[in-house]
Each structure stands twice: as C-alpha cells, then as structure tokens.
Amino acid sequence: MAYKSALAALADPTRRQVFERLRRGPSPVGRLASGLPVSRPAVSQHLKVLKEAGLVREEQDGTRRIYRIDPRGLGQLRAWLDQFWESALDAFKAEVEKEPGAGGKGEKRP
C-alpha cells in the first residue's frame, strides 16, 4: 500500500526534480540543492518525503548524506499501475469484440 505515498511524493514538481536528478546517480544534499530554485532545507524536507515513500535511500558518509534512488517504492508503484494497465486492455479488447462487423466510428476511408 506504499504506492499511495509514492504517488503523493512524485506529484510535486520540485520533488520530481530532485528525484529525476538522482536518476543520474547518487548525490549529497548540497549538490542536489544547488541548481534547484529552492533552498537547501526545502530539499531536505523533500528528501524526507521521498524516503518515507520508499523512493530514495540514505547513506551517511562522513558529514554528508548520500541519497540514491530506491527501487522498492518504484516497484510497488509499477505493480499498482500494471493492474490498471491489464484491466484497461482487457476492457478495450472486450469492447472491440463486442462490435462485430464494422470498426465503429474510427472507420478508415468513408
């Protein structure tokens, strides 16, 4: 049931920027904050939300904390999405089979 917090976390634009920046590899907080239009404490708060959603992992290295993407939360979100994906495809297939002869409104060359 962690897909809920993952969705809420990735909904915010700034938080998404932080997350997308981590896609290029692990990084300490200060480096993430530089280049972003918000303050460093804001980035810290965003990282906390991402961490609680299972989307990032934290590792201490001396005085800095290295953050990296955690595949766990990503996997749960993907699994949740796939449910809808299969349902939507099934429904679409069933609807196409229900219309026998013509192709419906989307007919090619009238």
Place this chain on the structure above:
Amino acid sequence: MAYKSALAALADPTRRQVFERLRRGPSPVGRLASGLPVSRPAVSQHLKVLKEAGLVREEQDGTRRIYRIDPRGLGQLRAWLDQFWESALDAFKAEVEKEPGAGGKGEKRP
C-alpha cells in the same frame, strides 16, 4: 509530458477512488458518486481533472455521461516510470559489480 498531470491527478485519495472504481468498468457520474464520501459535483470536478490528464475518456449516452479508463495517460505514466526503473537497476547492478570479493553488509552466514 503528460505524466506530470497524471501523477498530480492520481495523488489525491478521492480521485484515486474514482479511478479505481472505473477499473471495474465504465460508469456514469451518479453511480460513481454514490458510495463515495463526497458530493456529486466534487466527483464531476475530479473527473474533469482525470480527463485532462488523459486518464479517463467520456462518452455521452442520453442524459448521462459514461466515463471509462483511457489507456493513453496510463501508458505515458508507465513509460516515464520505466525510465527510472531501468536506471535504478543499472545503478544497482553497477554497484554490486564494484564490490568484488565479499557481498558487503548483506553477507549470508557470517
């Protein structure tokens, strides 16, 4: 770039309930609203957001509007997620290969 609005749309709990209810098949607005803890106009507003995000489709049938899940927005969201999925797996693999002999902290049977 529609994955942004899709994420924002699915972040809200009530909107997610509407969307998950549509997973069982198409439905008019009134039926969606009954059984939800919010008013019917609220559901209408949520459906508008979901529609603009490409997550649902609308079809008029007499005096009612039938809503159903639209695979388009779902697909874009899935594609965006897969980028991170592959990146995260690559990074994880590279990190494992970087530690040669021992298995790190996760060693089995010390």
Place this chain on the structure above:
DNA sequence: ACTATATGTAAGTTTCCACTTACGGTTAGT
C-alpha cells in the same frame, strides 16, 4: 410544452502543504 433526470459550472470557504528563516547537532580537520 412541461416536468424530471442527470450533469457541468460558479462562487466561496477551509484545510493542507511547500517554502523560508533561524537554530541545533554531528563530523572532519588543525
């Protein structure tokens, strides 16, 4: 034509959240 049903929209309110500034804590170096 009139009524009832089903839905979208406008206006207003309240709650929540992203952000900033200020502060405290921890580690490395001299």
Place this chain on the structure above:
DNA sequence: ACTAACCGTAAGTGGAAACTTACATATAGT
C-alpha cells in the same frame, strides 16, 4: 579544543486545491 562544513528540524506564512451549496444546461418522456 576549536572551527568549519554539512545537514536535519522547528516555527511561521502564503497560496493552491478540495469540498459544499447554488445555479445553469441538456436530454428524455408524457
């Protein structure tokens, strides 16, 4: 021990957004 660097947390504030009530619109049936 003292200083500097790096980071998390607390408190406060502005703005967005989810919700309700009230109103407008369109279709179907008699």
